[in-house]
Amino acid sequence: xxxxxxxxxxxxxxxxxxxxxxxxxxxxxxxxxxxxxxxxxxxxxxxxxxxxxxxxxxxxxxxxxxxxxxxxxxxxxxxxxxxxxxxxxxxxxxxxxxxxxxxxxxxxxxxxxxxxxxxxxxxxxxxxxxxxxxxxxxxxxxxxxxxxxxxxxxxxxxxxxxxxxxxxxxxxxxxxxxxxxxxxxxxxxxxxxxxxxxxxxxxxxxxxxxxxxxxxxxxxxxxxxxxxxxxxxxxxxxxxxxxxxxxxxxxxxxxxxxxxxxxxxxxxxxxxxxxxxxxxxxxxxxxxxxxxxxxxxxxxxxxxxxxxxxxxxxxxx
Numbered sequence: 363x364x365x366x367x368x369x370x371x372x373x374x375x376x377x378x379x380x381x382x383x384x385x386x387x388x389x390x391x392x393x394x395x396x397x398x399x400x401x402x403x404x405x406x407x408x409x410x411x412x413x414x415x416x417x418x419x420x421x422x423x424x425x426x427x428x429x430x431x432x433x434x435x436x437x438x439x440x441x442x443x444x445x446x447x448x449x450x451x452x453x454x455x456x457x458x459x460x461x462x463x464x465x466x467x468x469x470x471x472x473x474x475x476x477x478x479x480x481x482x483x484x485x486x487x488x489x490x491x492x493x494x495x496x497x498x499x500x501x502x503x504x505x506x507x508x509x510x511x512x513x514x515x516x517x518x519x520x521x522x523x524x525x526x527x528x529x530x531x532x533x534x535x536x537x538x539x540x541x542x543x544x545x546x547x548x549x550x551x552x553x554x555x556x557x558x559x560x561x562x563x564x565x566x567x568x569x570x571x572x573x574x575x576x577x578x579x580x581x582x583x584x585x586x587x588x589x590x591x592x593x594x595x596x597x598x599x600x601x602x603x604x605x606x607x608x609x610x611x612x613x614x615x616x617x618x619x620x621x622x623x624x625x626x627x628x629x630x631x632x633x634x635x636x637x638x639x640x641x642x643x644x645x646x647x648x649x650x651x652x653x654x655x656x657x658x659x660x661x662x663x664x665x666x667x668x669x670x671x672x673x674x675x676x677x678x679x
Contacts, residue, residue, distance in 0.1 A: 363388075363389045363390065363391050363450050363451060364389075364392075364447070364448060364449045364450050364451075365389050365390065365391045365392070365393070365449050365450065365451045365452070365453060365505075365657055366391075366392050366394055366443075366444055366449035366451075366452050366453070367380070367391055367392075367393045367394065367453045367454075367478075368394050368396065368440075368452065368453065368454040368455055368460050368461070368464060369393055369394070369395055369396070369455050370395070370396050370397065370400065370432065370435060370455055371395055371396065371397050371398065371399055371410055371605070372395055372398070372410055372420075372433035373409075373410060374409070374536060374618040375533065375534055375535045375536065375642045376534055377414045378534050378537075379531075379534035380393050380414060380416050380418075380528040381414045381415055381416055381626040383416070384415070384416035384417065384676065385415075386405060390417075391416065391417065392417045392418065392419070392447040392449065393416060393417070393418040393419075394418070394419055394421065394440070394443045394444070394447065395418065395419070395420045395421065395487050396421055396423045396435045396437040396440075396460055397420065397421065397422065397423040397425065397435060397437070398410065398420050400425060400432065400435075401425070406592065406615050408617070409615070409617075409618070414524060415508070415599070419443060419446075421437045421438060421439050421440060421443060421456070422437070422438050422439070423435040423436055423437045423438065424436045424438075434458065434608070435458065435459070435460070436459055436461075437459075437460055437541060438512050438576075440463055440464070441462060441463065441467055443451040444464065444467050447523050449473065449475070450473060450619055451473065451474045451475075451476060451505075452464045452467070452468050452473060452474070452475045453475075453476045453477075453478055453508065454475065454476070454477055454478070455477075455478055455479075456477065456478075456479055456480075456481070456524050457479075457496060457497050458479065459498065461475075461477060462500070462573045465500070465503060465504065473505075474505040475503075475504045475505055476504060476505055476506045476507065476508060477500065477501075477502040477504050477506075477507050477508070478507070478508040478509070478510075478531075479507060479508075479509050479510075479514060480509070480510045480511070480514065480533065480639040480640050480661060481509075481514060481517055481518055481639060482511060482513035482514055482516070482517050482658045482659075482661050483513060483517045483520060483563070484513070484637060484638075484659045485517070485637070485639060486517070488637060489617040497517060497521065498522070498601070501518065501521050501522070501523050505527075506527045506528070506529065507523065507527060507528045507529070508528075508530075508531050509528060509529070509530055509531075509534065510530075510531060510532060510533040510639075510640050510661060511530070511533065511639075511640055511662065511664075511665050512530065512664055512665050513529060513661050513663070513664065513665075514528075514530070514661065515528050521624050532645075532665055532666070533640040533642060533645065533662070535638065535642045535645040535646055535649075536618070537646065537649040539621075539622040539651050540621070540622045540625055540646050541649050541650075542622065543622035543623060543625060543626040543650065544625070544626060544649070544650045544651050545649070546626060547626050548675075550627070552583075553584055553585050553586045553609070553625060554584065554585040554586070554629045554630065555585075555586055555588055555628045555629045555630070556575070556585060556586070556587050556588065556628070556629070556630045556632050556655075557588045557590070557624060557625070557628035557630065557632065557647075557652075558571060558587070558589050558590070558591075558631070558632045558633065558634075558643075559589075559590045559591060559616070559621065559624075559631075559646070560590075560591050560594030560633070560635070560643060561591050561592065561593045562589065562591050562592060562594065562595040562596050562599060563593045563594065563595060564595070564636075564642055565635050565636055565637040565638070566591075566604050566634070566635050566638075567634045567635050567636045567657070567678050568589065568595065568599055568634075569595070569599065569602060570634060570678065571587070571632060571634050572587065572599060572602050572606065572610065573602075573606065574609050574634075575587050575606075575608050576606035576607065576608050585609075586611060587603070587608060587610050587611070588610075588611045588613065588624070588628065589610065589611070589613065590613045590614075590616040590621070591613075591614075591615070591616070592614055592615045596612060598615070598644065599612070600612060600623065621646065622650075625646060625649075625650035625652065626646060626650065628647075628650070628652055629652070629653075629655050630652060630653055630654075630655060631644070631646075631647030631648075631650070631652040631655070632641065632654075632655040633647075633654065633655070633656050633657055633660055633662070633667075634655065634656075634657050634676060634678050635657050635659060635660055635678060636657070636659060636678045636679065637659060638657060638659055638660035638661065638662075639661050640660065640661035640662055641656070641657075641660040641661060641666075641667075644656055644662035644667050645662065645666050646667050648666050648667070648672060653673065653674075654666075654672055654674070655672035655673070655674050655676060656673045656674070656675055657675070657676060657677075657678045658666070658675050658676065658677055658678075659678060663675055
């Protein structure tokens with residue numbers, strides 16, 4: 363089956379999915395990226411992945427920055443790209459302009475349109491009333507959905523989407539390097555290392571994590587906190603940790619290829635976001651064999667981070 367997948371930009375955690383879909387041969391996917399990168403996002407340009415071994419092309423887009431959020435994108439040449447791909451099914455990410463344009467293209471040609479979405483019920487308070495109405499309008503017009511978590515199913519069912527129109531595909535990640543690093547893990551002494559991986563933005567709730575670490579009352583040398591990521595809060599977090607006496611190591615930008623070694627040396631993975639559509643770091647932490655402290659608002663909660671089994675689920679508010 364010929365399919366076109368409309369994705370915003372190449373990112374490390376989606377590459378394994380597209381490569382495996384192509385390698386299996388059951389469908390013939392062509393990935394159409396709306397842009398090569400998102401300069402308005404809090405990530406370095408070299409974080410955006412090079413395209414893998416699958417059929418793809420990259421369009422050019424006008425992008426409107428939204429602090430701490432994925433930019434709004436208007437791609438040039440989308441209709442021509444769909445014409446070149448000539449798909450039987452179009453799979454489009456979320457509910458933005460590209461999906462509406464894909465819907466018009468598909469309806470004119472009698473093709474099917476599926477939305478892939480990582481949104482959960484925790485996403486709705488972040489949306490305007492107009493945005494929620496747009497989502498409901500689209501939901502009634504497309505042929506189906508692929509969501510990345512059970513919480514995504516819950517959201518769509520609340521919108522009136524029948525369960526048989528929804529498929530779940532747990533958010534992809536490049537886990538083999540993490541599992542390989544886990545196999546090399548050796549016992550070590552020293553303090554307990556609590557690791558958090560993600561952008562240093564308000565949604566990640568890292569101020570609360572530093573404060574909670576201080577309130578835990580660890581003895582000197584008993585535990586330390588490691589943060590991997592960049593963002594506008596790096597200076598504030600450093601200052602807060604110094605003020606509260608929290609032993610904090612800020613690694614700054616960490617390339618995807620360097621993360622497995624950090625997971626190998628960690629003892630606990632913390633993801634305490636107030637808003638987290640999924641949380642790829644939870645997949646990576648679980649693959650590394652780490653116990654997880656995970657926000658109930660992360661899409662990974664319940665699917666990857668299971669309370670009482672491999673995780674302690676916490677309310678981040």
